Amino acid sequence: xxxxxxxxxxxxxxxxxxxxxxxxxxxxxxxxxxxxxxxxxxxxxxxxxxxxxxxxxxxxxxxxxxxxxxxxxxxxxxxxxxxxxxxxxxxx
Numbered sequence: 001x002x003x004x005x006x007x008x009x010x011x012x013x014x015x016x017x018x019x020x021x022x023x024x025x026x027x028x029x030x031x032x033x034x035x036x037x038x039x040x041x042x043x044x045x046x047x048x049x050x051x052x053x054x055x056x057x058x059x060x061x062x063x064x065x066x067x068x069x070x071x072x073x074x075x076x077x078x079x080x081x082x083x084x085x086x087x088x089x090x091x092x
Contacts, residue, residue, distance in 0.1 A: 021065035027058050034068050035077040
């Protein structure tokens, strides 16, 4: 499966993958944290009481789902991620 960040969640495969990634409540919490401002894996790990290594793993899955992207030494939400939070996650 090839997901191009310029095209977003193209096709049913891309949608299915992204929604599978976002099924995990921990990942939705991470997305909300990143949406509030650029954070690194250590900051996210501290906020969610998980190791930076585990945070990095989940962040990489969120990146593959095109809802976050690298920004300097941290991560930020993409427009797709912000749209997911607003329209699907109900802004929670």
